[in-house]
Amino acid sequence: MSAPATTLAAPASESTGFFAALAPGGKRALFALTAVAICLLFAFPVFWLVLTSLRPASGVYYVHRGTEFTLDNFSEVLSQELVLKALFNSFAISTLATVLSLGVTATSGYMLSRFRGPIPNAWFSLIYVFRCVPYVAWVLPLYFVTQQLRIFDTYWGLLLPHVAVHICFFSWIMKGFFDGIDPSMEYAAMIDGCSRWGAFWRVALPSAVPGLTALAILCWLFTWNEFLFALILTAHETPILTVVMAQFVHELGMEWNLMSATAVIALVPALVVTLFGQKYVLRGLRV
């Protein structure tokens, strides 16, 4: 496709001529420079985080002026039982929330895609309106609800609200996936004696697998990085990694080095998921 070349040629036609006259490789060099600059801009805060995590506690305030480096922060953080527990909990919650959210929204999105009438319309309006309500309006009442149900500070108490957050957005996206799949195969299956459930489960769902994979990866990343719900809906029994990290600089003094070390550890699973998953995300979102 030739369209993307516009990025660089867009400003004015003279510039193309200028670089062409400069040297045959001029345009390519400019492109490479732009690419490097973009990488640096996007990586800088993360680079700074890694650098801070490698400094001793005394050197943190002048990260840019010292040459002392140490791995002590990592060993100190990993020797804390709280951090290990939080790592495990975050991993379990993200994975379970992904499975549950996808399970619940695949059917809901399928329904929105295949049917017309008052029930799908009502359901769509409902999820659209409730998606717009700001988080601050429901975290506090949510805290009371989880206490009433006696699931505050347990896995369920954090899992189910996370699933609820994803329902609106994912149903919308899933509808798009199923809209892109030709329903005639399902009709054919039903004529051949398949039930409605069978048509959904054996015909529609397998065709939506690329989309489901993409959403699963995004969902896992969002849950892994989520902060506000974890802060309000958990206490000492179920520590969550983002909350533990933030506490290093909020409540237990200003331990930038320890916070950064924990954040770098938290970055590793996310990095693995994204690096291996980006291909599937791109393929899946290509509706």
Place this chain on the structure above:
Amino acid sequence: MHRVCGSRVATSMNEKTRFMLALIAPAALVLLCFQIVPILTGANASFRDWTLHDPKGTWLGFANYLYVLRDADFIQIVLPNTFGFMAASVACSLVLGLLLALMLNKRFSGRWLVQSFVLLPLMVAPVIAAIMIRWMFNDQFGVVNAILEALGFEPLAWLTQRWTAFFVILLTDIWLWTPWFALILLAGLQSLPPEPFEAAAIDAAGAWRTFRYITLPMLRPVMAVCVVIRSIDAFRTFDTIWTISGGGPARATEVFSIYAYVESFQFLNLARGSAAAVIGAIIIVVFAMLLYRMLNRFVEVSR
């Protein structure tokens, strides 16, 4: 499907309805317990005299709403801030994300590496990114001021002035969300049919014209959905702004979710906070609907 069923008798209508309801039942149950009930509880509180230390629960009608709507800070600072933040953040990350998507749609060596770098912000927890950026812009120890000094400029007290604080918040949000736009738009670009581009190449249409008259119109439906979803989320942004500036200096960078939070948890007036949240929700529901209609109409026109 419905036409086939519609021609049958009433019992088959019921079977179809049962199937539809069964499909949404699990989602509806979770939504009811963990979103609708809490939100309605909050909305109920907004009509009452309900402070955290003294929940009398006397019915007040719209008194809390009137208080918020008459609050000069809400009208003159909070609402313009919220809309300004939303517009600037969505517009910048859309443009940057589109440029990145166009670039990544090209074949060049090292593309995978650039793409991985661009996706880095998606992997960092927003709250950690916000803490880190606040630290980088610290006026005494931050690296940004160190770089400015090294280049011979005056160091700036970034977070104690309105516009610089706003700039830092905006920068963080754009950094966090540009990859999201880039990812979805890149997927959109890759799914476009190749024929119009081949035709344009044969007709020797320039790169800009190809982009303006082929890529952009075909990408518009994806962009419309992206913009609406992202606008809703930008409108209710809370944790990054709260971590970086806390709405300060004074109340200069306060957006409406921070206004609601401060009313509920710092002034401990839950009812007033809920009323502010409901007002915000109504504004964004209407705004998002109008925005979607408008963008969709553009789509129709451009076809």
